[in-house]
Amino acid sequence: xTATPDAVDVxxxxxxxxxxxxxxxxxxxxxxxxxxxxxxxxxxxxxxRVAIPLAAWGLRVxxxxxxxxxxxxxxxxxxELARCPAIDTRYIQQHPNVSTPxxxxxxxxxxxxxRIAYHFDQVPKVELTPDMMGRGQILSxxxxxxxxxTERRLLRAVWARWSSRPTPSGRSIRSPVxxxx
Numbered sequence: 001x002t003a004t005p006d007a008v009d010v011x012x013x014x015x016x017x018x019x020x021x022x023x024x025x026x027x028x029x030x031x032x033x034x035x036x037x038x039x040x041x042x043x044x045x046x047x048x049r050v051a052i053p054l055a056a057w058g059l060r061v062x063x064x065x066x067x068x069x070x071x072x073x074x075x076x077x078x079x080e081l082a083r084c085p086a087i088d089t090r091y092i093q094q095h096p097n098v099s100t101p102x103x104x105x106x107x108x109x110x111x112x113x114x115r116i117a118y119h120f121d122q123v124p125k126v127e128l129t130p131d132m133m134g135r136g137q138i139l140s141x142x143x144x145x146x147x148x149x150t151e152r153r154l155l156r157a158v159w160a161r162w163s164s165r166p167t168p169s170g171r172s173i174r175s176p177v178x179x180x181x
Contacts, residue, residue: 009059014142015045016065017101046142055086073100
């Protein structure tokens with residue numbers, strides 16, 4: 001691949017969200033309230049959970065995924081990503097009529113986690129195009145997003161094109177399913 005100003009090392013396609021993590025001594029139940037020990041927000045979704053560490057290691061990353069709103073959760077995501085100049089966020093779309101997806105994770109004293117998901121099914125997704133995929137050396141795809149029939153067809157078409165390309169060693173790329181380590 002020829003280096004261009006828009007070239008990146010990795011394209012991360014998938015969920016963009018916020019995770020709200022709350023630590024509890026036990027889960028609440030009817031007529032049994034509970035006081036939280038701690039609570040915080042962190043960026044969530046597979047696209048961001050892959051992109052941020054890669055950018056911290058010095059790789060250039062393009063993030064593509066679902067839309068986010070103009071709410072405080074979206075602002076939190078954008079503020080966190082602004083701290084990572086190696087992440088290209090041009091395809092993260094905001095819309096005032098969208099609620100930013102988030103997960104509330106309840107963690108009990110024994111480490112068990114219970115999750116409540118909000119707004120994931122209602123939020124539109126940016127279509128991953130061959131041009132976007134062609135900008136990166138590696139494509140990381142969220143398994144939940146790849147379950148969509150349209151994305152699956154597109155990924156198969158791109159895989160067919162990429163798998164026939166020779167690697168620097170001159171061999172062609174094998175299917176990830178049949179590849180051995």
